[in-house]
Amino acid sequence: MNMQTTSRLTAAETALVEAFGAQIGELPGNGAVIGTRDRLLDELKKAGLPTRRIEAWHYTDLKNLLRSVPDVTLVSAIDAIAPLVEGSKVLSILQGTADAKAAVDGIDIALFKDRLADGSAAAGLTALDKDDAIGRINGSFVRDGYAITVPANTELEAPIELQALHAAGQVHTRFPVSFGAASKATIIERHRSVTEDAALVSSISDITLEDGADITWIILQTQGAADTHLGQIRVQLGTDAKLRLFVINAGGKLVRQELRIDVAGEGAELTLRGVNLLGAESHTDVTLVLGHNVPNTNSTEIIRNVVFDRANGVFQGMIRVAPDAQKTDAKMSCNTLLLTDDGGFSAKPELEIFADDVVCGHGATVADIESSHLFYLMARGVPENKARAMLVNAFVAEIVEELEEEKLVEALEGVISAWLEKHA
Amino acid sequence: MAAVQETIDQVRQIDVDQYKYGFETVIEVDKAPKGLSEDIIRFISAKKQEPEWMLEWRLDAYRRWLTMEEPTWARVEYPKIDFNDLYYYAAPKSTAGPKSLEEVDPELLRVYEKLGIPLREQEILAGVETPRVAVDAVFDSVSVVTTFKKELQKAGVIFMSISEAIREHPDLIKKYLGSVVPTSDNFYATLNAAVFTDGSFVFVPKGVRCPMELSTYFRINEKNTGQFERTLIIAEEGAYVSYLEGCTAPQRDENQLHAAVVELIALDDAEIKYSTVQNWYPGDAQGKGGIYNFVTKRGDCRGARSKISWTQVETGSAITWKYPSCILRGDDSRGEFYSIAVSNGYQQIDSGTKMIHLGKNTSSRIISKGISAGNSNNTYRGQVSINRRASNARNFTNCDSLLIGDQCGAHTVPYIDVKNASAQIEHEATTSKISEDQKFYVMQRGIPEEEAIALIVNGFVKDVIQQLPMEFAVEAQKLIGISLEGSVG
DSSP states (O other): OOOOOOSSOOHHHHHHHHHHHHHTTTSOOOHHHHHHHHHHHHHHHHHOSOOTTSGGGTTOOHHHHOOOOOOOOOOOOOOOOOOSSTTOEEEEEETTEEOTTOOOTTSEEEEHHHHHHTTTTTGGGSOSSTTOHHHHHHHHHOOEEEEEEEOTTOBOSSOEEEEEEEOSEEEEEEEEEEEOTTOEEEEEEEEEESSSSOEEEEEEEEEEEOTTOEEEEEEEEEOOTTOEEEEEEEEEEOTTOEEEEEEEEOOOSEEEEEEEEEEOSTTOEEEEEEEEEEOTTOEEEEEEEEEEOSSSOEEEEEEEEEEOTTOEEEEEEEEEEOTTOTTOEEEEEEEEEEOOSSSEEEEEEEEEEOOSSOEEEEEEEEEOOOHHHHHHHHHTTOOHHHHHHHHHHHHHHHHHGGGOOHHHHHHHHHHHHHHHHHHO | OHHHHHHHHHHHHSOTTOOTTOOOOOOOEEEOOSSOOHHHHHHHHHHTTOOHHHHHHHHHHHHHHHTOOOOOOSSOOOOOOOTTSSBSOEEETTOSSOSSGGGSOHHHHHHHHHHTOOOOHHHHHHOSSSOOEEEEEEETTEEEEEOSHHHHHHTTOEEEEHHHHHHHOHHHHHHHTTSSSOTTSSHHHHHHHHHOOBOEEEEEOTTOBOSSEEEEEEEOOSTTBOBOBEEEEEEOTTOEEEEEEEEEOOOOSSEEEEOOEEEEEEOTTOEEEEEEEEOOOOOOTTSOSEEEEEEEEEEEEOSTTOEEEEEEEEOOOSEEEEOOEEEEOSTTOEEEEEEEEEEOTTOEEEEOOEEEEOSTTOEEEEEEEEEEETTOEEEEEEEEEEOTTOTTOEEEEEEEEEEESSSOEEEEEEEEEEOOTTOEEEEEEEEEEOOHHHHHHHHTTTOOHHHHHHHHHHHHTHHHHTTSOHHHHHHHHHHHHHHHTTOOO
16 A cells, blocks of 8 residues: 555656666675665665655655755775774774774674675665665665674673764665674764765664673764765664663754664663754654564663754654563653754654553653753853753753763763754 | 442443444335445435535535545554445434424334433433433434424524534534535545535534533444434534533444544634543454444634543444544644543554644643453554644643553554644653552452452543543443453453
8 A cells, every 4th residue: 555656756766776877887796785786776766765655754754855865976085083982993984985904803893895795795685674765775875884793702891983984975884793692892883974065874783682792882973964864773682682772863964863673582671862962954863663572671762852943853763562572661751852943843652562461651742941940040140041051961961971981971972062062 | 439340240241242232223214225426425415405515515525535545554454345335325214304202213212212312301301310411313324313402492502413404504514514624634534525414513602501411322223334424513702512422333243334524613712522432333252343433523722712622432343543633723722632442352443632733822631541452452643733833832641551461452653743842742651451469459358350450440541531421431431341341361
């Protein structure tokens, strides 16, 4: 019923199809990979970019919002920058190309383009479902990234920073990362522009946590004000695995971050935290599909949004509890400070529950700054604009502080404060 | 709590899938031929002695409907409906405008007696304790009788079937019909506009507080018949009306279609309270038969300080697709939605509300309690939307689900769209089962398991039951008990 019969392609769709045609000869991949790419592009051509009629894209009408697609630019002189947290091991991807010399002691790092060339990446390239536009775009165009394996029982002292920098044009990257049993690590996935020129970035992180792995994964998206960022995080949690996933969006013009999480091992625990700072004319959509698929798993999700200017924010959060997933405990909350009448925020927190012995809940709020809080500060001599800034900062800093690692918290708070100073 | 004991007793008397109102009445009927076409619509319109403009309105809707597609976004599954395999008009013979109850077919009166619906005014008057309720009884496609018409007339209240209103008050109908749910609104509403056969019309003039509760009782009796009723309620400036709606149908193996449209209009300072106890035949324990209930209900708080409140108890129907909504257009207007949806067997419920905040200082409140048991699926789907100009809007939403058994599903799909910074929106939803602790606490005081569950469930839905008029509250509590029968253990 939801089949889209698109007779005419939009400018952006045409540009994507043409870009594919122009690159096909030089995109890395063996026969199987090329076959998959062809199929994905064909699906994209047939279905078109998703519109609001597709439920999963209800608030982000990509067909309408993605007006144009920049040309593919492969070569650009970009230098890696200092890591967010001092002492991190940096794995840079500059303009979509990974560093062949990248190495970190104790873990196995391969270039994703090599995985494409030998065909071992083919199976992972497929789209997740019929509405997976990001999977299709990324699978068609992906050139490089890192495939990382952290061996079992490995504990990484320093964080690893996946530093994705780009200037303009199109960048499509992928990061399959597998954490062995009982491994422990912190990964910072950073997407950042070095110019103000428009770029289209698609990036998929495919994360697997084996039994008992304990991982912190941070996504920091601070792209330019003209950029499109289509991100997708696929996660699979094994028995007793623990994942702390922090997603911070503070940039981009059109952003869609999809979090597709499969809690597949008993005793697994997910902590998801999100901070979305929205300004100018941006449109930012965070969409979570979280499946509790086995008994005795826990998750908590807290998303905080601040909306300024003419920005629009979206949070769609679906918690799905499978029929046998008894004793699931899942709590989700989405709080928004809407500080403008010219912007908007839409929330769609969903519960889909097929097991009876569960505790699931969600809460969503949208409001301006509480006037009594403002009064409290102003009564103590803090001028209004400063008081407002303090309250907004506190609203999101609270989330970041949960990370506990001092240097990391400080660095992220620095990013947030800088953004707020610029926009508030 | 006496009501709980009563519920339990009621439950005991009934087998697992016995539906109390499942009897069929053999009565002579007038039927239009099967199928849907412009001719059938002309036939219905002629039967109703409608003016030309009404026929045009219907035909226009029908032509639009032909171009529309059945919606598929709801979480309900059913075999494709063949809209040409239905009777769109079925009326008991000899009911062409009975002047008094004496002229009504006694067989029909017995139906309502059996259903416990008071149609004889003197009987109603004789009952000292029960408050008086004026009733419009709709049987298949026509309104059979409307009680207390004269007394209501004295107060200036018009309460009659919509067919009569089209003939007698064309100006009001022209002004308001389709002004809240336009003919092209959605697939089922458009179908309804083309083929609606009867329903109730209420008009409460300026400053009048309707002296009694108004009620419509819908009964589907004929086989393969769709019921398409249309209700229109208008409360002028400062008026108040409380309206109740009840419905039942015989037990049959095949599914039957019910696609109604209800429009409410509240002008300045007016208040409309609309309560529904929906108890259409839900199908048997294997999911065979039952009513497909595709209903569009919408209230328009057109005036300043107006208020519309929906209360619904949904226990029947094989499929429920229903979203009673409020358009808060007037400044300081208020919308409320209180719902209990109980599903058991193979029932599928996809229900909720929409609160569209357009005016300034508008507020809305949503309390939804879903209870799923057996193999049923129960979805709350709601939208709260705050327009850019709707400053100081307030919304509070609470939707809780309770699961009884591990074969059922409970789902929550709220949409929250805010475009004004001064809005304050709070939404919360929980899903859980009756905790062992709660059950143990009640049972160790000597209360048997089934009764303990009924007690806890009645506590769970208390917030909504409190919103129902007294006589409905008792019935609703009983219904919940019956619906959950067989789900314990």
